[in-house]
Amino acid sequence: MADGRIAQVQKGEDLLFLTDEQLRQGIEAMFFAYRGFTADPDRILGEMAYGRAHHRAIHFINRAPGTTVNNLLTILGVTKQSLNRVLRTLIADGLVESCVGTADKRERHLYLTDTGHELEARLSDAQRARMRAAYREAGPEAVAGFRKVLEAMMDPDMRRCYLRLRDSAG
Amino acid sequence: MADGRIAQVQKGEDLLFLTDEQLRQGIEAMFFAYRGFTADPDRILGEMAYGRAHHRAIHFINRAPGTTVNNLLTILGVTKQSLNRVLRTLIADGLVESCVGTADKRERHLYLTDTGHELEARLSDAQRARMRAAYREAGPEAVAGFRKVLEAMMDPDMRRCYLRLRDSAG
DNA sequence: TTGGAATGTCAACAAGACTGACGTAAACTC
DNA sequence: GAGTTTACGTCAGTCTTGTTGACATTCCAA
Numbered sequence: 001m002a003d004g005r006i007a008q009v010q011k012g013e014d015l016l017f018l019t020d021e022q023l024r025q026g027i028e029a030m031f032f033a034y035r036g037f038t039a040d041p042d043r044i045l046g047e048m049a050y051g052r053a054h055h056r057a058i059h060f061i062n063r064a065p066g067t068t069v070n071n072l073l074t075i076l077g078v079t080k081q082s083l084n085r086v087l088r089t090l091i092a093d094g095l096v097e098s099c100v101g102t103a104d105k106r107e108r109h110l111y112l113t114d115t116g117h118e119l120e121a122r123l124s125d126a127q128r129a130r131m132r133a134a135y136r137e138a139g140p141e142a143v144a145g146f147r148k149v150l151e152a153m154m155d156p157d158m159r160r161c162y163l164r165l166r167d168s169a170g
Numbered sequence: 171m172a173d174g175r176i177a178q179v180q181k182g183e184d185l186l187f188l189t190d191e192q193l194r195q196g197i198e199a200m201f202f203a204y205r206g207f208t209a210d211p212d213r214i215l216g217e218m219a220y221g222r223a224h225h226r227a228i229h230f231i232n233r234a235p236g237t238t239v240n241n242l243l244t245i246l247g248v249t250k251q252s253l254n255r256v257l258r259t260l261i262a263d264g265l266v267e268s269c270v271g272t273a274d275k276r277e278r279h280l281y282l283t284d285t286g287h288e289l290e291a292r293l294s295d296a297q298r299a300r301m302r303a304a305y306r307e308a309g310p311e312a313v314a315g316f317r318k319v320l321e322a323m324m325d326p327d328m329r330r331c332y333l334r335l336r337d338s339a340g
Numbered sequence: 341t342t343g344g345a346a347t348g349t350c351a352a353c354a355a356g357a358c359t360g361a362c363g364t365a366a367a368c369t370c
Numbered sequence: 371g372a373g374t375t376t377a378c379g380t381c382a383g384t385c386t387t388g389t390t391g392a393c394a395t396t397c398c399a400a
Contacts, residue, residue, distance in 0.1 A: 014310055016310075017305055017310045017313045017314075018302055018305055018306065020298060021339070023298045023301045023302055023305070024233075024294070024298070025317070025336055026301050026305070026313070026316070026317065027207075027229075027297055027298070027301060028233075028332060028335060028336070029317055029320040029321060029332065030203075030204065030207055030320065031226070032320075032324045032328040032329070032331065032332045033200075033319075033320035033321070033323040033324050034200065034204050035247060035324070035325065035328055036323045036324045036325045036328060037197075037200050037323055039325060051355065051356070052356090053355085053356065053357085056201075059197075063194075063198075068377080068378095069377075069378060069379090070376090070377065070378080077205060078356090078357070078358090079357075079358060079359080080377095080378075080379080081357090081358080081359085081379090081380080081381095082356065082357055082358070084378085084379065084380075085355095085356080085357095086356085088379090088380095101377095104366075104367070104376095104377080105365075105366055105367090106364095106365065106366045106367070106376065106377040106378065107366095107377065107378080108377085108378070108379095124194070127197055128190060128193045128194070128197070130323060131193045131196050131197060131323070132188055132193055133322070134319050134322035134323040135187055135188055135192075135193070135196070135319065135322075136188065137322040138315065138318040138319040138322050139318075140184055140187045141311075141315055142314070142315030142316075142318040142319050143187045143196070143315065143319060144187075144312070144315060145308065145311055145312030145313065145314060145315020145316050145318075145319075146196070146199075146312075146315050146316045146318070146319035146320070147195070147196065147199055148308040148309075148312040148315075148316070149203075149304050149305065149308040149312050149313060149315075149316035150199040150200065150202075150203035150316070151199060151203070152303070152304035152305075152307040152308050153203040153206045153207055153300060153301070153304040154202045154203050154205070154206045155205065155206045155209060158202040158205055158206060159202070161202065162198060162199065162202045165198060166195055166198070169191070219385090219386095220386095221385085221386050221387070222386085222387085223386070223387060223388090224386095238347080238348095239347070239348060240346085240347065240348085248387080248388070248389095249388070249389065249390085250347085250348070250349090251349085251350085251351095251388090251389075251390080251391095252387060252388050252389075254348075254349065254350085255386095255387080255388095256386095256387085258349085258350095271347095274346095274347085274396080274397070275347095275395085275396060275397085276346065276347040276348070276395070276396045276397065277346095277347065277348085277396095278347080278348070
């Protein structure tokens with residue numbers, strides 16, 4: 001469990017953070033915070049004909065250039081029909097490029113075009129600005145705790161996914 | 171990264187937690203964690219004809235019994251038409267009761283029925299179980315940081331909303 | 341008492357998720 | 371080389387959940 005205070009936990013003194021009420025507050029905090037988390041990109045996306053799904057695709061294509069459709073599928077956790085609709089519009093609008101694989105010609109490797117990178121930067125900047133403000137307000141120790149809890153909350157598969165991305169470009 | 175080194179932070183050495191890369195990792199952590207956060211209730215809701223919107227309504231009606239539609243509207247941040255559709259099915263299915271206000275007859279006050287409380291408990295238990303596991307794994311200090319960052323990430327309006335709920339039944 | 345504001349409802353529509361079926365091309369396997 | 375599997379794209383249909391617009395009811399204040 002945690003940090004060197006197993007004794008206290010076992011004594012049951014420091015379990016306040018595990019009461020149902022505390023857990024419920026954590027749940028509500030996640031709910032309200034996630035709204036803030038997506039608010040700024042959503043505003044930008046609303047100006048154009050895009051939605052949150054486009055943002056997610058753009059984010060991870062930028063994060064792992066040359067990734068395949070299948071790869072993106074498992075990262076995003078949606079069906080290929082759903083992803084394909086999004087990718088089709090992004091490719092048609094010239095934000096994403098799809099290249100047939102060289103080693104395996106069945107695969108399509110995805111890259112952002114220059115225009116794609118522009119939008120990615122706009123979205124990313126907006127989202128990072130809020131994140132930066134929150135981090136700064138909360139301080140480095142809080143940030144470490146924040147990340148720790150989030151990682152513990154992920155499904156194991158997603159956690160692997162997350163760590164792989166993190167280590168590949170951390 | 172963190173753990174008790176304020177001195178270094180003030181010297182500006184430990185601003186690692188504010189680099190773009192660190193912020194991006196935080197963003198991705200939020201994304202993957204939120205998926206986990208909603209996964210268990212979603213599974214339960216999928217069994218019946220409900221979705222995440224129903225869960226949200228049920229959660230906050232349980233949290234603030236007798237709340238009005240308008241109140242719920244600002245908490246959930248959707249249009250009243252969208253909320254109304256959800257409420258209509260919940261009322262039709264006998265999970266929620268809608269009572270005309272006594273002071274102001276335009277208002278409808280919302281309550282969970284016994285069946286409503288049952289479902290709320292099922293959903294809540296599932297979500298809290300994951301939250302509890304994550305909290306336990308991360309430890310109390312991490313949890314404090316987690317909450318701190320989430321609160322700093324909220325829009326000011328939502329933050330007020332969150333704190334009001336927290337203090338009313340904390 | 342009458343007109344505006346607030347609360348809530350109904351109808352129609354769009355985005356984005358889903359399932360299921362099908363087609364194509366490339367890679368793998370026996 | 372034939373058959374199977376894998377990777378990708380697409381069509382059709384459905385569901386949830388969000389949107390706008392029109393409307394009824396109630397309250398309040400001029």
